[in-house]
Structures are given as structure tokens and as C-alpha cells.
Amino acid sequence: MMATRSRSRADFWSGFFxxxxxxxxxxxxxxxxxxxxxxxxxxxxxxxxxxVFAAVIDAIVGRYKIEGRTRWAATEQVAGFFFPIALVGVPGLYFYLT
Known part of the structure; x- marks a missing residue:
């Protein structure tokens, strides 16, 4: 359980960076x-x-633990990737919609 958690954090942070x-x-x-x-x-x-697409792919492929990765690895990487972009993009959406 602990190894899964630390790997999960690593996936999120790699996407975040x-x-x-x-x-x-x-x-x-x-x-x-x-x-x-x-x-x-x-x-x-x-x-x-x-x-959502990454989560669906993870749910389908996740059973097989490709390359020893955890089930939600891609979802966490994608979420981590979009988090800092959203910090710029939310004001951008506001700017373009007003």
C-alpha cells in the first residue's frame, strides 16, 4: 500500500512539473x-x-499493470500536468469571455 501511494505521488508530480x-x-x-x-x-x-479519457484507459488497461505502474498512474500524471496550466488558463478563460 505504501509503495503504491509513493508511486502515485511520483506520477502526479512528474506530470505537475x-x-x-x-x-x-x-x-x-x-x-x-x-x-x-x-x-x-x-x-x-x-x-x-x-x-476522463485517461481514467477510462487506466480502468481498461490498469488490470494488467503495464511496466509495474499502478492502476491510476496515467490519470494522476494527466491531472498533475493540467493543474499548473489551469492556474494560467482560468484567468485566460475569464479574459476571453468578458
Whole structure:
């Protein structure tokens, strides 16, 4: 149980750091006529279906423990990836909708 938990955290944080790099790039692009906010808003709007899709794939394939990974590894990586992007994308959605 403990090994599963620590592996689970590692999956989340690996996705989180990749998302942080992309969020930093998007923030750097904001001066380009709000392009960074627009891309972040787009990524934030597609995040929920992508996370659900990853969860479904994990549920189907997860039984077989591919490469010794835990059942929800991909879901946690995807959620971790979109978390920092959403921090940029939510204000971006507000900016473009108002």
C-alpha cells in the first residue's frame, strides 16, 4: 500500500512539473497579444475530457499493470500536468469571455 501511494505521488508530480514548464512558456507568451492566455484557456477547457479519457484507459488497461505502474498512474500524471496550466488558463478563460 505504501509503495503504491509513493508511486502515485511520483506520477502526479512528474506530470505537475511538465505542466509547470508548459505554463511558464504560456506565461512568457502573454505579451504576444494574449496568445499565452488564449492557449492556456484552450488547454484548460479540454482538460476535463482528457482526464476522463485517461481514467477510462487506466480502468481498461490498469488490470494488467503495464511496466509495474499502478492502476491510476496515467490519470494522476494527466491531472498533475493540467493543474499548473489551469492556474494560467482560468484567468485566460475569464479574459476571453468578458
Amino acid at each position: 511538465a505542466g509547470t514548464v508548459l505554463a511558464a512558456i504560456l506565461i512568457a507568451m502573454i505579451p504576444l497579444v494574449g496568445l499565452g492566455l488564449g492557449l492556456a484557456a484552450l488547454l484548460t477547457s479540454i482538460a476535463p475530457p482528457v482526464i
